[in-house]
Amino acid sequence: MDIEMLYCLAGSSILLLLLYFLASKYLWSKYILLFAFLILNGIYLVWRTIYTLPTVGIVSFIFGLLLLAAEWAGYSQSITFTILSWKPFKRKIIPLYSFRELPTVDVFIATYNEPADLLKRTITACLLMRYPKEKLRVYVCDDGKREEIKKMTESLGAYYIKREDNKHAKAGNLNHAMSVTNGDIIVTMDADMVPKINFLERTLGYFKDDQVTFVQAPQVFYNADPFQYNLFYEERLTNEQDFFMRRLEEGKDRFNSTMYVGSNALFRRTALDKIGGFATGVITEDMATGMLLQTKSQKSVFVNETLAVGLSAETFPDLIKQRDRWCRGNIQVARKWNPLNIKGLSLMQRLLYLDGIHYWFFGVYKMIYLLAPLLFLLFSIYSIQTNFSTLIIFWFPAFLSSLLAFRRMADSKRSVLWSHVYEVTLAPYMAFSVLSEIFLKEKGKFNVTKKGIQNNERSFLWEISLPYIILLVMSVISLLLVCLHVFTPMKIYPNIDMLIINVFWVIYNALAIAIALLITVERPRFRGAERFMVNLAATLSNKQNRGLQIPCTITDMSEHGARIEIKQKDFDTFQFISNNNYLYLSTNTLLGLKLQKHWVTKIKDSYYIGISFLDVNNDQYRSLISALFVESIDIYSNKVYENASVLGAIIGFFHKTKKNPKKLNRKSIRQKTNIPVNIQLIDQSIEGKLVDLSNSGCQLKTRKRIKQQTFSFVMKEKTENDAFVQVQWMRKKGLYYYYGLSFKSDNQSMQEGA
Template sequence: MNDIGILWLIFIIVTLFISYYFSKKNFFARRLLYTTFLVVNFIYLLWRTSFTLPESGVLSLVLGALLLIAEWAGFSQSIVFTILSWSPFKRKEAVITAFEELPRVDIFIATYNEPTDLLRRTITACQLLEYPQNKLNIYVCDDGDRGEVRALSSHLGVHYIRRDDNTHAKAGNLNHAMTKTNGEIIVTMDADMVPKYNFLTRTIGYFTDSDVSFVQTPQVFYNADAFQYNLFYEDRITNEQDFFMRQLEQGKDRFNATMYVGSNALFRRTSLEAIGGFATGVITEDMATGMLLQTNNQKTVFVNETLAVGLSPETYADLLKQRDRWARGNIQVARKWNPLRLKGLSFMQKLLYLDGIHYWFFGIYKLIYLLAPLLFLVFSIYSIDTDLETLVIFWLPAFLSSQFAFRRIASSKRTTFWSHVYEVALAPFMAASVLGELILKKNFNFSVTRKGVQSQNRQILWRTTFPYVLLTIFSLIAIAMVNLHLFTSIEFYQSNDMLIINIFWIFYNLLAILVSLVISVERPRFRGAERSNVEISGYLISEFGTKYKCNIVDLSESGARIELVDTISEGQLDGGSLYLEIKEIPKLKVTKQWISQQANHNYMGVSFQALSQAQYAALISILFTHSKDIYSNQTYVNASLFYVFLRFLKHSRKTPKQLERQRMREKVKLKGKLSTSKNEMPVTLLDYSLNGCQIKSKKKLRKNQRVELEVNYHTKEKVKARVMWVQKRGGTYYVGLKYIHDTIELGA
């Protein structure tokens, strides 16, 4: 390595370390870091373009060109990231008191096939909003035309809207609701999104500016996403969507380019009417609608606060379906409303929307990165032709600057290697989605992401694992060939420099590929409702009025885990009714599910019975509308890949406590009858507990279906239940049912 090259490396590395160290608090140092990052990456790409394209054959030249294009594409996205992060931006608060008279607000809760207990949670939270009730109307917009949703709406005293068809899916549903309502402000809320009590008071003040067309708040998720959950990393990494929802959306707000994300948003009705309502003809109607509402100097606002929380896709399979929909939808928007040709957008708005569409090509770029070292090591097809010394001079500063700059841009909400993991995990499927949409232009059915998923067993997504298994096999073949080349007389490679370069990338990629394999192993989900850790004191009350002091440790709307403070034997809790009393909620009737001793403390699991709506609303207030914001400060903590594999192996071998408790079931073999909304069928009851049972049937049932079970044992009283899982063995269906303990009478 020549002296100039050494001095260049020393200068850049020292500059990067100094600017990164001071950039957290010093504005000038941060800009110096970002500038250095862009300059050294631009220099690296100029060198790559001018001197490194292989000339050893047509295949090598094509692959080299594709790799170079992928690198330039990544750099273009880096420029946009840097622009969004160049100047910190936060909206000045707009107070609701600026209105002389508050506007009428219509809340649209769009639903198609979501479980009614999920809808009940959202509706109840909307009823707890701080806003004059005579100015607020809640509409359940049911595109599934379900009797149980109509009954739920009637019971809770909110409006119910249905239509005769499902034209244009969610966008058509919302547009139809607009024709039935007249509020000045329209709020769109997904069926799983639960607003905080101050959702309206913190957002509606921005509409005092007559040019504001919509206000967006971030989608924040209270459950672990598929990456967090399947990797047993709930406490170490953030939700994969947090970086976009909090960092990028805030940066876009500076350029009046906030993206509408489908929920948690408020619209001026007249602005929507001016563009013909919510955009139709594309899957991602939200992105298109927001873009159209930003034309002709209309203003949009992003309020970067946790003002609503909801459910992210609960399985990896559902996450892939969601991202497939987003990828194809963005291509459709570009085809119908190309940002470059859309009149009324500023230069920065066009750039940011174009970058958002371009982002979904990452799957193609990442596959090129994954295949390039494999093709060299296995088939001797070059993608780059240089020597190691020159590569280090140009590539190492670019690589290090990317690590430092991204870490500062992401503010510990993301790391470069975890971004690599996410992209590798999604790459094969997103590449197929984008290429399929570009080439086939096929009309796909709109699919709603499943909510409230429960499963009893660990599942390997074999179809999903196929590309990762294939990549792993080729990586192992490549490593074997490298070992033969290095430690035997067999020679596969002419250039040792190129060998070292590709060995680095093969191991770098293989780590992410192996993590993707782990993600494809779905953990069981036993609970229908997420539990929240709480610290609430209360009393457990026996049927005879005896009070036992206790602490509620975790809580959901269906049950709780409590610590028994007073000395008590399990026998004292058997027989008769039990009640739980806490300050915020009147006496709750509960059923004991289990009791255990852990480290000299007695713990008990209880399920709630026959909740009144007042009790249910109080629970929702504690859990959601008035709960602390524990989501905004989550960061990547000790999130090394070593611990990914260690925790996966360690926890996968354990029997979860939830499963141990659910196994406390009585085995039986009783004949019975199951009733659905359409027919009746004979079934056999195989086991039961206080929460649910398992049956077998010759006829198929679907998940989340409501049923009534009648068993020929002591009494023929019908029990309401919901189908949680279905497994087919031969010609027989085995079905898991969860009993519905509810005060609301709903249709099957």
């Protein structure tokens, strides 16, 4: 590469970086950056098409065409994404008082086999939405025909609907509910989606326009998805679906192409009646229904706010099953309702729906990207034929512009490198889904994604990890062959330029494959319900509505339990916490909630208590759901990829991966002490010191090892009483032995907790 080309590359890189930084402040700079991104990638692909197809054999030529086709397909998707991101689009709020008379609203919660506690949360939140109660009805549409769900639904004040068969799965369930209800507006909610108190206030007003057929709010998820959770990256990555739910849906709204995503949506009943109800015959009825409701100048609306939160797929196998369903469903929709053939859609609507269907072919394209360098290094099959310096001249500006433009378009909600990781992780399975759906035309089965999963053990998903293991082994073997070529007299590769290109390519892919393999190591999920960080002032008492009142703060909470902080350090507080296993909690809206204490601990200057809720009545449950979901602040919208390096994810995984954390189980407070004691053993007495002390146990430090399981000691400051103890655990640290002891009274332990 000559010096002029180096200057040209350096200059273009500096210009692109300058445009990137200016784009955060100036819209014109963003437009220039996006235009440069399209032009540079277009130039690169034209050069690839004309000059780089392999000429060394028919097999290489075929693989070269496949790789080139995959690159052009990716470029077409980039054009669509650029169009969607070109111009910010925000809708004006239309308040409810715009209506002369408010419409009646039917909320449909479709369910089949979801757990009762998950449904209870959603039903309660739907009933708490701010809207005249005489105009709001909540229906649980249960295809599982469960008597316990019926009883729970009616006890909460909602209505229960079942049908005789399960024909057409969720779509059939919703259509049956339509046939036995009559509300003007229909709201669809998944069983795990919990609406905010203002859900109807922020969405219903758009139906003032008679042409609006449905309004969609994003699906926002409060739990970590498998990418975040299994990589210990919850605070650095956003949910993998956020990018589509917030960025792409907003862009589609500008062209009246908002996609109905199955939940958090409102429909005009008369519009649904005109198309025969929710679309059936495919496993993604939501996409087809939304598309049919946007024909002939009918309008859809996207409200880009967190108005409901729910659970994303909690395990990697469930995520794959979910995406397999979406992938097959999109192809089924294309087969039954081809966007090019539907009358009444605009040109942009057709293109955007085709692009949405085309997106699911990413698995095939990514597998071509993964296999191309491996085929060269292992079998000398070319997919591209050029020299290294020429490739850098055309490829590097295109790649750099892609990195920078994508980051600006995604508003830091996604990066090119993490998109690469996501696609590599899903590629083997999505490629199979696409090819089997197209060529085998398998009948898709509607599978409900499992929610509320709880497990106590780490597990490695051998079967699911097999594609990644094979790809990683192939990558390692190919790099070993490269080492043989470089460090031994054996010469395997005649084309050094192509060797350099494919080595970098394999390393880039192997990094993503390694992360995919780590994601198949499932972390334990100890809680059946997600805990939320809160900061609620409360009081604790040992008797309901009377007795000693201790001020406290709830620091995290679910509908099943909480962690409580107490900052008072007087003797009464110490005794109160240590001696009471059952307590009562009160806040502004939550009165006299009975608690069971599970553990206590001291951190710095505060006492912390882990508790579970007991005998929760409906009023108390509503208060809990209101605090946790319905009236909670939005902590999801502003999350971005902060310091989310791909290499850091790998390092962090091995740094944070460990055995299951030890459960806290002390029920009385341990006070730090330094009290000398005399220990009475069978054959001798030895000296020791108490490290900490509570009314149920203590920790003892000695120079000599104690082999007895039970013994007594006397504090030198108080010689009148012996303490009888039993050893719970022992460990050695430096020159000292440490013992966890529980006090014994007569022949029984006073209380476990050491």
